[in-house]
Every structure is written in structure tokens, then in C-alpha cells.
Amino acid sequence: RPVTVLASSPCWEESSDDPSGELAPYTRARLKDVMGDASLPKPELNGGFTVTKVSKADASYLIYANERAKIESVEQPLAVSADGADEHAEAEPRVFSSAVPPILCVGFQGSVAAVVRDLFNWEGNATLLTDQDESTRTEGLFLVGPTVSHEGLIFCFVYKFRQRFAVVAESVARRLNKDTRQGITTCRSDDMFLDDFTAIHAC
Numbered sequence: 001r002p003v004t005v006l007a008s009s010p011c012w013e014e015s016s017d018d019p020s021g022e023l024a025p026y027t028r029a030r031l032k033d034v035m036g037d038a039s040l041p042k043p044e045l046n047g048g049f050t051v052t053k054v055s056k057a058d059a060s061y062l063i064y065a066n067e068r069a070k071i072e073s074v075e076q077p078l079a080v081s082a083d084g085a086d087e088h089a090e091a092e093p094r095v096f097s098s099a100v101p102p103i104l105c106v107g108f109q110g111s112v113a114a115v116v117r118d119l120f121n122w123e124g125n126a127t128l129l130t131d132q133d134e135s136t137r138t139e140g141l142f143l144v145g146p147t148v149s150h151e152g153l154i155f156c157f158v159y160k161f162r163q164r165f166a167v168v169a170e171s172v173a174r175r176l177n178k179d180t181r182q183g184i185t186t187c188r189s190d191d192m193f194l195d196d197f198t199a200i201h202a203c
Contacts, residue, residue: 170193
């Protein structure tokens with residue numbers, strides 16, 4: 001069936017050194033297949049929109065969205081006009097109509113923020129952690145999983161946050177006076193001890 005997509009950026013066109021910040025390869029491949037198949041209806045892809053409201057109107061739904069000027073590159077610095085106004089500021093709202101309830105696909109709030117927020121220090125939506133992924137507020141409390149971030153990198157890809165498990169385990173083991181040298185060597189040989197972010201920046 002025909003589909004209309006509203007996204008804050010044209011993520012289907014963007015690429016990044018950090019795969020966490022772009023479409024998953026599987027999703028990108030499926031989209032490519034659909035766009036290249038003449039027998040299938042093409043999705044209407046709209047980048048640069050922020051949905052502000054959804055309302056019911058008789059037999060349809062109205063989706064209100066603010067449109068932002070297209071940014072040619074995700075690396076382009078923010079442009080400011082002579083009077084100090086943001087050239088990518090929100091334009092007049094646009095209204096899209098749908099015969100079926102729209103689907104919200106923006107993820108969800110992580111359990112860290114919802115359950116134990118007061119046990120961590122925060123910088124925006126990111127938890128502040130030591131190099132061993134320990135809370136900078138609560139000693140002995142470590143964070144593992146897809147909400148870990150360092151140097152602006154989000155470790156939400158399965159292989160990336162799993163590579164941090166051994167870093168936490170090594171820190172805990174050292175505090176218990178355990179010899180971790182063999183374990184670290186094994187994990188490094190399997191590329192499962194991620195303590196150098198240079199490779200991620202360059203991947």
C-alpha cells in the first residue's frame with residue numbers, strides 16, 4: 001500500500017562514520033528493493049519535518065508538521081542570517097492527511113532514564129560515565145547496553161555495546177583482586193574488548 005514517511009532528516013540519503021546514526025543496512029536494502037521495483041508503489045519520503053500534532057477529522061487523521069529547510073550535508077555548519085536568525089528555522093506548518101492512524105516510529109525512553117535517572121549524572125540525554133562505563137555519580141554502578149555513549153558515539157549497534165561488556169567485567173574483577181590479563185588477551189583477540197574509540201571514528 002502507499003506509504004508516506006515524515007522524518008526529521010532525509011536519513012535514507014545520509015551516511016555516517018558511526019553506523020548508529022544512519023539507517024540499518026537491512027532497512028536500507030529493503031528500501032532500495034522497493035524503490036527499484038516498478039511493480040510496487042513507491043513510499044513518499046519527506047525529510048526535514050517535525051510532527052507537532054495529530055488530530056482526528058471525520059474519517060481521516062490530520063498530521064501537522066513543521067518543515068525545515070533542506071540541509072545539503074549533515075556536516076554543514078548551521079547557517080545564520082545577518083539578523084541572527086537561523087536560516088533552517090521552522091517554516092509554516094504543513095498538514096498531511098491519512099485514512100488510517102499514523103504510526104509513531106521514534107523509539108522509546110530507555111529504562112535508565114525512566115528508572116534510575118537519579119543515580120547518574122547527565123549531559124542532555126546522555127549519561128556521564130567513566131572510561132569503564134561506571135556512573136560518575138554512584139560508585140560501583142556500571143552501565144551496559146545500547147544507551148552507553150562516549151565521545152559523541154552511541155553504542156547501540158549490537159556488536160558495539162557487546163564489545164564494552166568485557167571492559168566493565170575487567171574493572172569489577174580488578175576491584176576483587178582478580179588477575180584479568182588472560183581474559184583481556186582472549187577478548188582482545190576476538191575483538192570483544194573495545195577501549196579504543198579511534199577505530200570507530202574511522203570506520
